[in-house]
Amino acid sequence: xxxxxxxxxxxxxxxxxxxxxxxxxxxxxxxxxxxxxxxxxxxxxxxxxxxxxxxxxxxxxxxxxxxxxxxxxxxxxxxxxxxxxxxxxxxxxxxxxxxxxxxxxxxxxxxxxxxxxxxxxxxxxxxxxxxxxxxxxxxxxxxxxxxxxxxxxxxxxxxxxxxxxxxxxxxxxxxxxx
Numbered sequence: 001x002x003x004x005x006x007x008x009x010x011x012x013x014x015x016x017x018x019x020x021x022x023x024x025x026x027x028x029x030x031x032x033x034x035x036x037x038x039x040x041x042x043x044x045x046x047x048x049x050x051x052x053x054x055x056x057x058x059x060x061x062x063x064x065x066x067x068x069x070x071x072x073x074x075x076x077x078x079x080x081x082x083x084x085x086x087x088x089x090x091x092x093x094x095x096x097x098x099x100x101x102x103x104x105x106x107x108x109x110x111x112x113x114x115x116x117x118x119x120x121x122x123x124x125x126x127x128x129x130x131x132x133x134x135x136x137x138x139x140x141x142x143x144x145x146x147x148x149x150x151x152x153x154x155x156x157x158x159x160x161x162x163x164x165x166x167x168x169x170x171x172x173x174x175x176x177x178x
Contacts (some may be wrong), residue, residue, distance in 0.1 A: 043061075048115075056127070059111065059127070067107060067109075069124060069131070069149060070088045070124050070148060070149060071110050071114050072105070073167060076120060081155070089107060121166070124169050124173075127171040128174055146174070149167055
């Protein structure tokens with residue numbers, strides 16, 4: 001009989017420890033969820049701040065504006081080709097020190113913004129103003145951006161008249177002499 005009670009006692013002790021371990025597992029999962037929430041907090045705050053905005057209003061980084069400018073010059077009223085996208089990605093990687101993955105994400109984000117932006121001339125004008133007035137950017141960075149735009153416009157060969165027109169608009173708004 002005492003063996004039966006000892007066996008039942010052992011089973012009860014195992015059940016209590018099993019229940020405690022399950023509770024610890026739940027607490028650990030809760031801690032992981034809290035850590036993930038805290039880690040994503042800056043992104044969530046930025047999204048909430050931007051959620052009331054659309055199109056070009058959500059642009060808050062000069063690199064994002066420069067990417068939109070490159071896309072506008074590359075597209076100039078037509079679809080973006082693989083050569084043009086590769087040229088833009090190379091410019092982002094070389095000048096902004098992004099990885100290929102980060103550059104691709106930036107291009108996709110800029111394509112999404114550009115889709116709602118409207119006419120290319122208005123977009124180029126607005127993004128040029130943004131880049132010009134961005135803190136920490138000076139004449140050298142504007143000239144570098146002009147070089148990036150020229151490089152992107154030449155990705156498919158000689159720039160066409162629409163691309164040249166957008167380049168001229170950028171230079172005029174940026175105060176560059178041709």
